[in-house]
Amino acid sequence: MDNIKNYSFTVLDRFMKYVTIDTQSDPYSETTPSTEKQKNLGRLLVEELQQMGIADAELDEYGYVYATVPSTTEKDVPVICFCSHMDTSPDCSGAGVVPLIHRNYQKQDLILPDDPAQVLRLKDHPDLRSQMGNDIITASGTTLLGADNKAGLAEIMDAANFLISHPEIKHGTIRLLFTPDEEIGRGVDKVNLEKLGAKYAYTVDGETCGSVENETFSADYALLKVKGVSAHPGFAKGNMESALKIVSEIVSFLPKDRLSPESTSDKEGFIHPVAIRGTVEEASVEFILRDFDEKELVNHERILKAIAEEVLEGYPNSSFTLEVKEQYRNMKLVLDDHPDVIRFAEEAIRRAGLQPKRQSIRGGTDGSRLSFMGLPCPNIFAGEHAFHGKQEWVSVQDMQKAVETIVNIAIVWEELTL
Known part of the structure; x- marks a missing residue:
């Protein structure tokens, strides 16, 4: 023009x-x-x-x-x-x-x-x-x-x-x-x-x-909360189950060669932790779940939940909740x-x-x-x-x-x- x-x-x-x-x-x-x-x-x-x-x-x-x-x-x-x-x-x-x-x-x-x-x-x-x-x-x-x-x-x-x-x-x-x-x-x-x-x-x-x-991407937000067991660190043996360590373990179990921003491209989705907060007694991790296929988002949620369940098996007195919210499609x-x-x-x-x-x-x-x-x-x-x-x-x-x-x-x- x-x-x-x-x-x-x-x-x-x-x-x-x-x-x-x-x-x-x-x-x-x-x-x-x-x-x-x-x-x-x-x-x-x-x-x-x-x-x-x-x-x-x-x-x-x-x-x-x-x-x-x-x-x-x-x-x-x-x-x-x-x-x-x-x-x-x-x-x-x-x-x-x-x-x-x-x-x-x-x-x-x-x-x-x-x-x-x-x-x-x-x-x-x-x-x-x-x-x-x-x-x-x-x-x-x-x-x-x-x-x-x-x-x-x-x-x-x-x-x-x-x-x-x-x-x-x-x-x-x-x-x-x-x-x-x-x-x-x-x-x-x-x-x-x-x-x-x-x-x-x-x-x-x-x-x-x-x-x-x-x-x-289609996008969901996930909040995983862990309730651990607090105890005085001088007398914690056999009692303490640190929520901070539990959520860190969950994050460390996430796949590294797939399903992460660092290892995906094009139309591959991921599970991405973006923030960790908490104390020995209670801690949380925020995640963003992303995929071009909406059905895969459900699978990402299942994977995250399965990892949390596996980790929590080692902490019999602790528990977790997982809340997932839709962000956009x-x-x-x-x-x-x-x-x-x-x-x-x-x-x-x-x-x-x-x-x-x-x-x-x-x-x-x-x-x-x-x-x-x-x-x-x-x-x-x-x-x-x-x-x-x-x-x-x-x-x-x-x-x-x-x-x-x-x-x-x-x-x-x-x-x-x-």
Whole structure:
């Protein structure tokens, strides 16, 4: 599209600003949003949207941003939504992010200056092979970057800016949704779908340039609690059964050559302990269970229970409970019934000069839950890589291609809607 080829992208400036705002979510908080500081970014986004001329932009009490890019066509086009999340992962600090631009990448090692031990090497980041001549953005070495998902935020904002400033481009009504707490699995807990009013949606939270993701893990959360027997350590022989040691033994019995994140890839699922807490008398382990096949999730639960039962046989005076809760399900089950959502995204990617790549996500996204809430929602690329760690990176050129793709999706829906 000629208009966007000559467009002065704002995505870089927006991104460099957004990543400096600490929006880390907190899985142990019971509030929504889990951290009040996420609203700091929400308020900035609303201010920028209003400056574009989007008068209805608002931040609600739960930290969600809603806004509308009005229709420019007489056709009856389904309302579509573009969604990204404002929070960053609690796995790595997001405070005091110093973004750096490494211009004209030539496959060299990228040493992050605030911690020279953090080095982006081509052998460790094979996606850098496609970035020759591009401008790579990293953090300075002591924090994550926040491209997950502030790249998506900046891309949607720039696409909105482009469409508002080019009313001659035909598209239907577009809704924007920016969510808190996605990284802790609560990104759509308080979303108001009636207020949103969209029929289809796209999360902009993917990795490789040109990818569209129509499949995620199905996910459960498991909490295993052990009640042991406490005794004074000086007189514990024959009496003490330490709950801490029991849960540690259970974790040590988990398979190491399969069913773990360290030993699986592609569509292989896993049982993953994420936290241990407790005392001699009572201790617990939190697990995440993941698989693309929902039936396998049940099998993962059985394996975990069987390990606990076997371990507890050696502790006759102790007991355990296992509680499993559903987190989200594979969005492919919904998206297969709405093929145009994927087809239109792939056409938009082609129009951006890219070859679309249909991929699966070894993880989750707001789109998983939105799809099962009645809003079919695949995920398109934002260009983010190595997320949740200090070597996270994104390229300026990939972000610009994402902006172009978002604009193209809006155009394609208008063109191809009968």
